[in-house]
Amino acid sequence: MTKERLTSLDVFRGFTILLMTIVNNPGSWDAIYPPLEHAEWHGCTPTDLVFPFFVFIMGTAIPFAMPIKHFDSAVFNKILVRSLRIFCLGLFLSCFSRIHIFGLEGIPLLAIRLVTAFGVAYALLGNFSLKVKTYLAVGIFVALISLAFSGMEHFEDTRIPGVLQRIGIVYFFTSILYLKTNLKTQLIVAGSILVGYWLLMAFVPVPGFGEANFEKGTNLAAWLDNLLLEGHLWASSKTWDPEGILSTLPAIGTGILGMYIGQLLNLQIPKIEIAKKTAITGVALIIAGLIWNIFFPINKSLWTSSYVLYTAGIATVILTLLYYVIDIANYKKWTKFFLIWGVNPMIVFFFSGIIPRVMSSIKVQNPEIPSEEIGVQGLIYNHWIVPCFENPLNSSLAYALLYAIFWSIILWIFYKNKLVFKV
Known part of the structure; x- marks a missing residue:
């Protein structure tokens, strides 16, 4: 690659x-x-654009990182290991302040935590062979998950979901999708995810709460988070997570849309024509997101389908402007x-x-x-x-x-x- x-x-x-x-x-x-x-619940502030921009950019970079579509066990292993490394970086952030050893307190304990943090960073960001990367990523993942579910006092409520964890998961699925399918199939998958997520959230009754809804803590995504990850969710809510399980599905849609724009940017046509295509796509995504907002409100914590389209559209417009100024106008x-x-x-x-x-x-x-x-x-x-x-x-x-x-x-x-x- x-x-x-x-x-x-x-x-x-x-x-x-x-x-x-x-x-x-x-x-x-x-x-x-x-x-x-962040918006209190429904809505979108500039701050609510940061996370989807990361996911979008990651998707856009995939066609540049993998210009030749070749998929075998070695490539799969590279993708899996990179995903695990990203996931582990995020999971360690949840564990950092929970590290305790030998009853140490104060500066000695902080020194242990810092040494551990630098060690984990070196293991996950160091330039090792793929074999070593695999052993390190799997080892750290198993160790962190084991601590989270060990029942140990300091780790018993370790948060499992998170920003980097979601990015790692999205990278894994979008990369494989890119290598194994064509552009049409990728867009069909993205559309199916967004429509399917809307149908689940809008029409499936929520056990213990009643009718489907988009409210804080009582929606289907919140119920699933609490069912599968009880005690390991966002500390501010405890019963649901803004980077939870079900809402990671539409985040994959954000990654696919970024991947689509990346493939447009790789087209062998004049750069100004590429900019026109991406600009039109960006505006169309924004309009589609605003229309869908009427039925499925733009919401970061739920990562609603309208939020996916709206934020991907804004990201596309911004990237188009940068592309024109930097890569066309030089x-x-x-x-x-x-x-x-x-x-x-x-x-x-x-x-x-x-x-x-x-x-x-x-x-x-x-x-x-x-x-x-x-x-x-x-x-x-x-x-x-x-x-x-x-x-x-x-x-x-x-x-x-x-x-x-x-x-x-x-x-x-x-x-x-x-x-x-x-x-």
């Missing part, structure tokens, strides 16, 4: 991971500008900043989740109340940033932007030294 890179796609990925870093790391979750928050001088983010998404996703957990775990004396301790993150925010702003929304956003600048420096160093970490 030879690999070609499309600059506009890398820039789009960089923009998305940058936006994710900002929205996931406010100074205070109680002070966030509305566009940087205006690339401004792209470097986003490229440094776009070529190392997994290392950012993993460690941008680890760092806040570490900063919250390190306790220091509270300058205002010497008898109390405060996490380093709270100290930086409350005593260094908040005093600089009158509006708490601005101070919260400033912290997120400073965190993004911190990561930009790290990624620039990686970029300059040609360090790329991929699963």
